[in-house]
Amino acid sequence: MGIYKDLLEKKKILSVTGLGYVGLPLALEFAKYFKVIGLDINKERIELMKQNIDPSKELDSSAFEGCDIEFTANPLDLKKAHFHIIGVPTDIDEHMIPNLKPLLGASTNIGKILKKGDYAVFESTVYPGCTEDDCVPLLEKESGLTMGVDFKVGYSPERIVPGDKVRTFTKILKIVSGSDLEALEEIDQVYNHVLDNGTYRASSIKVAEAAKVIENTQRDINISLMNELAIIFDKIGIDTNEVVDAAGSKWNFHKYTPGLVGGHCIGVDPYYLMHKAKQLGHDPQVIAAGRRVNNYIPHFIAKRVVQSLIEKGKNPGDCKALVMGITFKEDVSDIRNSKVADLIKEIADYSITVDTVDPHADAAEVHHEYGITMADGIGNDYDVILIAVGHQEYKEMSKSELQAISKDDLILFDIKGIKDGKEYETYWKL
Numbered sequence: 242m243g244i245y246k247d248l249l250e251k252k253k254i255l256s257v258t259g260l261g262y263v264g265l266p267l268a269l270e271f272a273k274y275f276k277v278i279g280l281d282i283n284k285e286r287i288e289l290m291k292q293n294i295d296p297s298k299e300l301d302s303s304a305f306e307g308c309d310i311e312f313t314a315n316p317l318d319l320k321k322a323h324f325h326i327i328g329v330p331t332d333i334d335e336h337m338i339p340n341l342k343p344l345l346g347a348s349t350n351i352g353k354i355l356k357k358g359d360y361a362v363f364e365s366t367v368y369p370g371c372t373e374d375d376c377v378p379l380l381e382k383e384s385g386l387t388m389g390v391d392f393k394v395g396y397s398p399e400r401i402v403p404g405d406k407v408r409t410f411t412k413i414l415k416i417v418s419g420s421d422l423e424a425l426e427e428i429d430q431v432y433n434h435v436l437d438n439g440t441y442r443a444s445s446i447k448v449a450e451a452a453k454v455i456e457n458t459q460r461d462i463n464i465s466l467m468n469e470l471a472i473i474f475d476k477i478g479i480d481t482n483e484v485v486d487a488a489g490s491k492w493n494f495h496k497y498t499p500g501l502v503g504g505h506c507i508g509v510d511p512y513y514l515m516h517k518a519k520q521l522g523h524d525p526q527v528i529a530a531g532r533r534v535n536n537y538i539p540h541f542i543a544k545r546v547v548q549s550l551i552e553k554g555k556n557p558g559d560c561k562a563l564v565m566g567i568t569f570k571e572d573v574s575d576i577r578n579s580k581v582a583d584l585i586k587e588i589a590d591y592s593i594t595v596d597t598v599d600p601h602a603d604a605a606e607v608h609h610e611y612g613i614t615m616a617d618g619i620g621n622d623y624d625v626i627l628i629a630v631g632h633q634e635y636k637e638m639s640k641s642e643l644q645a646i647s648k649d650d651l652i653l654f655d656i657k658g659i660k661d662g663k664e665y666e667t668y669w670k671l
């Protein structure tokens with residue numbers, strides 16, 4: 242009898258390690274049908290989840306209703322479970338090298354409680370080979386068991402996008418893979434039970450890992466091309482979006498827009514692939530160039546801010562800028578790897594005083610993460626205003642409201658191009 246049937250009949254338990262943006266929605270969805278244990282090492286987050294509160298602020302309390310789930314901060318509690326899903330963070334360190342500590346820590350913990358017949362399925366984004374070469378040896382070492390003989394593994398990458406309320410966990414076609422055909426079959430059945438749009442069966446774990454990482458690498462490179470074009474077209478004095486719209490009238494041109502590439506996926510995952518490539522003796526050129534261009538954009542914008550102020554006869558050292566928005570994208574509270582923080586530091590490096598506001602960001606979190614103190618409110622004496630994130634609140638702000646908080650004539654840097662530039666006298670967008 243397979244593990245899927247045992248889960249369905251609640252003879253066995255499913256565990257989810259890492260209850261963040263990815264792990265919690267997934268755990269709750271499975272808990273509608275199976276018995277689930279959710280583990281997170283962060284005790285404060287566990288306490289909130291026990292009160293039906295999502296610490297990542299993506300789900301409301303109704304998502305917890307009717308779920309057969311036990312929350313715990315004790316890894317040993319997973320002993321009761323047999324099908325383990327791991328969705329811990331996989332970020333990079335200050336040298337842009339994959340930080341596998343959470344993933345290896347979680348693998349060690351699972352290894353300690355692993356039993357014959359168990360499954361471990363990894364969801365965290367990694368480079369191809371990580372599951373089999375880095376995680377499985379820990380599972381084997383800690384458990385004394387042998388993969389393929391005593392237990393099986395799989396990899397199923399998550400494709401959700403933060404803030405997207407339409408393409409949620411169950412709505413997305415999900416890639417699944419397994420260490421052998423039986424594992425693939427069982428894992429596929431378990432996931433298919435909760436998914437509306439089914440699964441894509443990858444031919445191997447490495448293929449599934451690589452597929453995930455190239456989805457975001459491709460996006461990073463596409464945006465980097467638009468960013469490079471934006472720099473060129475800025476020098477020429479033409480609007481990038483107008484050029485892209487015109488080019489997009491050709492059937493095989495793909496439209497992208499320039500922007501700050503932050504967050505914990507698109508700006509991070511390419512480094513995983515680069516790391517693997519370098520390990521194998523290949524120095525990646527295109528992927529690295531994309532990363533370089535995207536990382537340069539905050540500096541480029543800051544330079545243009547200074548040029549604008551000087552053109553208006555202002556001394557940047559005497560100027561005050563308002564930066565509106567610091568989250569990594571519009572209408573979310575997530576500030577991880579926000580490139581606006583880089584932009585603020587670049588502007589401040591020119592001795593410009595910067596006020597930062599954001600209705601979605603938590604001021605304490607921003608201070609903790611970036612050392613940036615957010616302004617209590619918006620003042621009325623700004624030399625330049627930057628709309629850094631296209632939050633709905635900023636879309637609704639009128640020209641007269643923006644003019645009212647400007648010291649002299651409004652200088653607007655609308656990075657995401659959410660306003661109609663033709664309505665403004667001094668307007669810049671990427």
Ligand SMILES: NC(=O)c1ccc[n+]([C@@H]2O[C@H](COP(=O)([O-])OP(=O)(O)OC[C@H]3O[C@@H](n4cnc5c(N)ncnc54)[C@H](O)[C@@H]3O)[C@@H](O)[C@H]2O)c1
Pocket residue numbers: 258259260261262263264280281282283286297328329330331343344346347364365366367398399400401402403505506
């Ligand atoms: N957030 C997204 O939209 C998204 C989309 C696709 C893929 N991913 C990938 O999914 C993975 C998880 O990302 P996330 O955004 O959910 O991260 P997150 O930071 O929101 O959540 C991770 C959770 O894991 C916990 N944790 C860390 N180490 C742990 C350990 N050893 N044991 C138990 N819990 C631990 C943390 O306390 C946190 O609550 C990453 O690999 C990420 O790249 C994320």
